[in-house]
Amino acid sequence: MFWFWGCCNVEKMLLLVLIMSLCNVVWSVWTTDGVNFNTGTSAVAAKQKVGDFSKVEDASNFHIYYGQTFKVIKNVVDGKSYLLIQSNSRMASRTKYCTPRIKSFVIPLSNYSVDPSAFPENFEMQLLGVVDRLKGITSEVVASECIRKYYESGGIQMINASDGDTQQLAQFGAHFIADTDQSQACNFAACVPSGEDTPLQRAEWIKFLGSFVNVEERANHVYSIIKQNYLCLTNVSSSRKSSFKPIVAWMEYNNGLWSFAKETFKLKYVEDAGGENVDDSINKISYNISNSDDLEQLHAILCTVDVVIDETIASDPISYKLSTFLQNTNVEDHSCFAFLTGKSLWRYDKRIVNSNILDWYNGAISQPQLVLGDLIEALFPTGNYTTTYFRNIAKDEAVVTIGPDKCDRNISTAMEPTIPPCIP
Numbered sequence: 233m234f235w236f237w238g239c240c241n242v243e244k245m246l247l248l249v250l251i252m253s254l255c256n257v258v259w260s261v262w263t264t265d266g267v268n269f270n271t272g273t274s275a276v277a278a279k280q281k282v283g284d285f286s287k288v289e290d291a292s293n294f295h296i297y298y299g300q301t302f303k304v305i306k307n308v309v310d311g312k313s314y315l316l317i318q319s320n321s322r323m324a325s326r327t328k329y330c331t332p333r334i335k336s337f338v339i340p341l342s343n344y345s346v347d348p349s350a351f352p353e354n355f356e357m358q359l360l361g362v363v364d365r366l367k368g369i370t371s372e373v374v375a376s377e378c379i380r381k382y383y384e385s386g387g388i389q390m391i392n393a394s395d396g397d398t399q400q401l402a403q404f405g406a407h408f409i410a411d412t413d414q415s416q417a418c419n420f421a422a423c424v425p426s427g428e429d430t431p432l433q434r435a436e437w438i439k440f441l442g443s444f445v446n447v448e449e450r451a452n453h454v455y456s457i458i459k460q461n462y463l464c465l466t467n468v469s470s471s472r473k474s475s476f477k478p479i480v481a482w483m484e485y486n487n488g489l490w491s492f493a494k495e496t497f498k499l500k501y502v503e504d505a506g507g508e509n510v511d512d513s514i515n516k517i518s519y520n521i522s523n524s525d526d527l528e529q530l531h532a533i534l535c536t537v538d539v540v541i542d543e544t545i546a547s548d549p550i551s552y553k554l555s556t557f558l559q560n561t562n563v564e565d566h567s568c569f570a571f572l573t574g575k576s577l578w579r580y581d582k583r584i585v586n587s588n589i590l591d592w593y594n595g596a597i598s599q600p601q602l603v604l605g606d607l608i609e610a611l612f613p614t615g616n617y618t619t620t621y622f623r624n625i626a627k628d629e630a631v632v633t634i635g636p637d638k639c640d641r642n643i644s645t646a647m648e649p650t651i652p653p654c655i656p
Contacts, residue, residue, distance in 0.1 A: 286439040286448040290432045290459075293424065294440050303339075303443055309424045310412045316443060330418035337419070340446040341365060341405040345391060349373040355598040356438045359454045361646025362445050368404055375585050375594040381636035382643050406444060429496040431504075431600035432459055438598065450646060457649050461601040462504075464654040469506030469608055477508040478538040478611045485544040485560045489518040490530055493543060501600075505607035510537060521562050530561070535568045539576045539610055542625070547588060549581040554625045577626035578610050582619065584631050591634065596621050605652035620650070 285298055293308040301321035305314040315336040317324045329336040345368030348354060354376050357363050363379060370393045374380045382388055391400045398417040401407045405419065412422045421444070425437035435458055442451030480502045482493035492510060493499075499509045510533065519530040534540070544560065546552040557577060558564075566572040583591035596603050606619040623629040641647070 284446070284448050286443060286452055288436065288439060290430070291425075291428055291436040291439075292433060293427050294437070296439070296443055305440065305443060307422055309427050310422045312422070314421060318446075335418060335421070337406055337421070337444065339405075339444055341444050343367040343404050344406045344408060344444070345369060345401055345404040346408045347371060347393075347410070348375075348379075354379050355595045356441055358643075358647040359438060359598060359649060360442055360445065360447050360450055361644065362447065364644040365445065368401065368407075370401075373589055375583075375589050375591040375634075377585070377634045377636055378639035378641065378643050378647075380585065381639040384636055387643075408441075425597055430500050431497055431603065432462060434497065434597050435459075435600050454649055457651065458599060458601050461649075461651045461654055462604055464656055465601065465604050465608060465652065466504040467656060468654060469504065469612075472506050472612070477506060479510060479536060480507045480539045480541065480611065481510040481534070481537045482541045482543055484542075488522055489520055490561070491518045492533075501603060501607055504604055505611050507539065507607070507611045521560070527562055531563070531568070534561070534563075534571070538570050538574065539578070540571045541578045541580065541610075541622075543580070546581070549579075549584055549588060549590070550631050552579065552581070552625070554628065557625065572626065575624065575626040576610060576613075578622045578624055580621050582621055582623040582629075582632055583634055585634055587633070592621050599649055601652060602650055617652075 286296055288295055295306045295308075297304045297306070301318045301323055303316040305316065307314060311333070313334050315327075315329055315334060316339045317327060317336060319338050319340065324338050327336060343365050346354065346366065347370045349371040354363075354366075354374065357366060358376065358378060363382060364387070366379065366382070366388055368389045368391045369383065370391050372383075372390070374383060379388070383390075393401055398407075398415070398420075401417060402419060406421050407417070407419050408421050408423050409416070410422065410424050410426065412424065416422075423437060423440055425434040428434045428437075436455055438455055439448065439451045442448050482495075482498050482502075484491055484493065492514060502509050514533060516529065519526040521527050521530070542557055544552070544557075546556075554577065563569065563572075571577055580592045580596070581590050583595070585591070602620045605617065606622040609617040609619055610622060610624070623631060
């Protein structure tokens with residue numbers, strides 16, 4: 233028996249029919265994570281092929297189920313189910329859901345909008361080749377050079393959605409967000425790869441987006457290439473023969489306090505690159521440089537570290553240099569600190585837009601293989617690899633400013649992932 237809340241009796245009946253149909257059509261899909269499909273008699277089903285379906289392999293916060301003329305995405309982050317109805321089906325004109333538990337969308341989306349300040353997946357839209365359908369943004373915080381070029385040429389509309397006014401966003405087939413705490417309209421869809429624990433889990437959200445525009449085959453292809461390269465780099469790093477692994481610390485300075493990062497995906501990057509994270513026994517939350525005891529403890533920890541990744545937020549990344557770090561840590565004598573004598577002090581603000589918008593929060597999520605390649609070079613420097621997101625401020629490496637002038641391709645053409653060389 234099925235029970236439903238938050239909708240009228242008619243909606244309950246429609247939803248019951250829908251779920252019964254789903255059970256009959258895709259029982260084998262449920263048992264195989266969405267790969268197999270029970271052939272139906274509809275025109276839509278007859279046209280579908282294996283490549284039109286995405287199997288979620290690694291991500292844990294969304295699942296996709298397929299029917300003959302619809303898909304259902306279970307979003308673990310916001311607890312909602314997204315019913316995606318094919319536009320050429322009878323259901324498309326007859327069915328509409330907007331309840332606390334279920335939302336419906338007609339696909340493939342002909343247009344969509346995003347909040348780029350909280351939605352990092354603009355880069356994945358480029359990998360899918362559907363940027364030309366992006367018609368609205370609610371902020372100019374755009375890290376992609378091609379999307380910025382598209383916006384400045386008039387292809388994208390700026391939408392004022394301040395103070396929770398979502399009326400202007402209703403014109404779009406979907407409005408993608410990452411902030412699930414905000415008030416949501418019926419066409420809002422939460423895409424939150426940052427909620428995943430590992431780099432590959434975060435990258436697989438390209439399949440979430442691909443399902444809204446019927447490009448699962450492309451999404452599968454892109455993720456497969458990225459995953460294969462990432463795993464190849466990981467295997468090469470794990471096979472290194474060394475008595476000791478480089479000790480790595482992700483750390484951030486804020487209002488006089490230093491703290492060490494504990495985000496799982498960052499620690500996973502270090503492990504996959506062949507390094508070791510700073511000792512887990514360090515359980516102090518923060519270190520106040522104005523407190524002599526705290527400062528002494530901080531310096532003692534840093535004396536055990538081989539590589540430091542300084543995550544300190546800077547209003548002007550261009551001016552953040554080695555001297556800034558030394559001032560913030562109150563370090564004068566370098567001799568104790570291996571990461572300073574060995575010149576291995578890094579920041580992930582190498583690629584920036586408009587002096588302060590970091591591509592780290594955009595492209596780095598979509599292409600974790602590039603982040604891993606950067607970290608491998610940081611831990612085991614060769615001198616012949618050019619990093620993408622990380623710059624070594626111990627060697628006075630500068631930022632790279634990206635802008636619309638750096639976009640040299642048609643936005644409707646799908647971008648290929650950048651694959652670092654990997655020889656098993």
